[in-house]
Amino acid sequence: MGMSQTYDITLRIAYVYDSPAAAHRTLLRMLPRNLPEQQLLYGAVTTDPAPSFRVDDVDFFGNPVTEVTHDRRLSEIDFRFRGRVLKHAPAGGLDLSCGxxxxxxxxxxxxxxxxxxxxxxxxxxxxxxxxxxxxxxxxxxxxxxxxxxxxxxxxxxxxxxxxxxxxxxxxxxxxxxxxxxxxxxxxxxxxxxxxxxxxxxxxxxxxxxxxxxxxxxxxxxxxxxxxxxxxxxxxxxxxxxxxxxxxxxxxxxxxxxxxxxxxxxxxxxxAPARGSLRSAGSHKTTHQVDVVPV
Structure with missing residues (x-):
C-alpha cells in the first residue's frame, strides 16, 4: 500500500436501441471528484454522437454533472470518461471516533x-x-x-x-x-x-x-x-x-x-447515466471500466 497512486481510467457506457430514440436527455456523473485525498489530473466526459446541447455543472453534493441532449433519432449512443487521477492513501492511525x-x-x-x-x-x-x-x-x-x-x-x-x-x-x-x-x-x-x-x-x-x-x-x-x-x-x-x-x-x-x-x-x-427518452422496443446497455496503475 503506497502513499499515493496514479491511475489512467476509462469508463464507457453505451446504449443500443432496437427502435431509434428521439429527444434524448441524459445526466452524466462520470467525472472523478477533486477531494483532499484525490486529484483529477486531467480528463473529460465525451459523447458520441456529439450532443445538440451540453452543460457542465456541479450538483448539491459537489459532484460534477454533465447534462446532454440529442434532438435527433439515435440508434446508439456512447458516453465516455477518459482521464488520469492521483489518489493518496487515507490517513490511518488511532481510532479517535466517539462512542x-x-x-x-x-x-x-x-x-x-x-x-x-x-x-x-x-x-x-x-x-x-x-x-x-x-x-x-x-x-x-x-x-x-x-x-x-x-x-x-x-x-x-x-x-x-x-x-x-x-x-x-x-x-x-x-x-x-x-x-x-x-x-x-x-x-x-x-x-x-x-x-x-x-x-x-x-x-x-x-x-x-x-x-x-x-x-x-x-x-x-x-x-x-x-x-x-x-x-x-x-x-x-x-x-x-x-x-x-x-x-x-x-x-x-x-x-x-x-x-x-x-x-x-x-x-x-x-447514477452515472440517467436519461429520459422516447423509444419503442428495448435497449441494451454495456459498461466497460479500466483502471490501470501508471
Whole structure:
C-alpha cells in the first residue's frame, strides 16, 4: 500500500436501441471528484454522437454533472470518461471516533447543513426507507461500548460474511431489503444495506460511486466489483474523525484502490447515466471500466 497512486481510467457506457430514440436527455456523473485525498489530473466526459446541447455543472453534493441532449433519432449512443487521477492513501492511525452511544450528542452539536453535513445522511432517502429486518441485523452486530468506527467496521464485516457476491441475483432497481433477505447481490446492494443498517443505529451514512483498480498489486487478489463501476459506503464517526469510507463488498476500508466519482445519500443521487427518452422496443446497455496503475 503506497502513499499515493496514479491511475489512467476509462469508463464507457453505451446504449443500443432496437427502435431509434428521439429527444434524448441524459445526466452524466462520470467525472472523478477533486477531494483532499484525490486529484483529477486531467480528463473529460465525451459523447458520441456529439450532443445538440451540453452543460457542465456541479450538483448539491459537489459532484460534477454533465447534462446532454440529442434532438435527433439515435440508434446508439456512447458516453465516455477518459482521464488520469492521483489518489493518496487515507490517513490511518488511532481510532479517535466517539462512542456509538455518543453519536446523537455529537450530531446535535453540528449546526451546519452544508453538503458535507452529516444531517443529510441520517434519515431515509429516496432508495432507502427504514427496514426493520436490517435494523435488527445491525443491532446484533454491535454493542453499546463500541466506538463509532468499531461499529461501522463490525457491520461491514458482518454483511460481507452474510452476503454472496452474485451479479445475476439483482437488478439496478432491486430493493435493498430484498437483496438483504436473499443475502445475494453486488456492491450496490451490499452498500445500500450497510447504509440502511448504519442509519438505523443513528450513524449518518452515504453512498459513494467510483472505480476500483482493475490490476491488483503483485500478490494481492483482484477485488470483487472491479470490472464495472463500484460502490462503497461513507460513515460519519463523530466530529473528531468525520467521514470514513468502508467497502463492505470486499471487507476492507476504502483506500488507494478506490477512486471516487460521486457522493450521495443512495444510488439515486449518483447514477452515472440517467436519461429520459422516447423509444419503442428495448435497449441494451454495456459498461466497460479500466483502471490501470501508471
Amino acid at each position: 456509538l452511544s455518543l453519536l446523537p450528542v455529537e450530531l446535535g452539536q453540528i449546526r451546519s447543513i452544508a453538503p458535507d453535513s452529516p444531517h443529510h445522511f441520517l434519515g431515509a432517502s429516496p432508495r432507502l426507507p427504514a427496514a426493520p429486518d436490517i435494523a435488527a441485523f445491525a443491532r446484533d452486530c454491535v454493542s453499546p461500548e463500541m466506538s463509532a468506527l468499531e461499529a461501522a467496521d463490525a457491520v461491514s464485516l458482518a454483511l460481507n460474511a452474510a452476503f454472496t457476491f452474485d451479479p445475476k441475483a439483482t437488478e439496478v432497481t432491486t430493493k435493498p431489503v430484498d437483496a438483504f433477505r436473499a443475502r445475494r447481490g453486488v456492491c450496490q446492494d451490499i452498500s445500500h444495506v450497510m447504509i440502511t443498517a448504519l442509519r438505523s443505529l443513528g450513524m449518518p451514512a452515504g453512498y459513494v460511486s467510483g472505480f476500483l483498480r482493475t490490476i491488483p498489486p503483485k500478490g494481492r487478489p483482484r477485488l470483487a466489483g472491479a470490472d464495472a463501476m463500484h460502490a462503497w459506503v461513507r460513515a460519519w464517526c463523530g466530529a473528531e474523525t468525520g467521514w470514513v469510507e468502508f467497502d463492505p463488498t470486499n471487507a476492507i476500508r476504502a483506500g488507494t484502490d478506490h477512486v471516487t466519482v460521486a457522493i450521495g445519500r443512495d444510488y439515486s443521487d449518483v
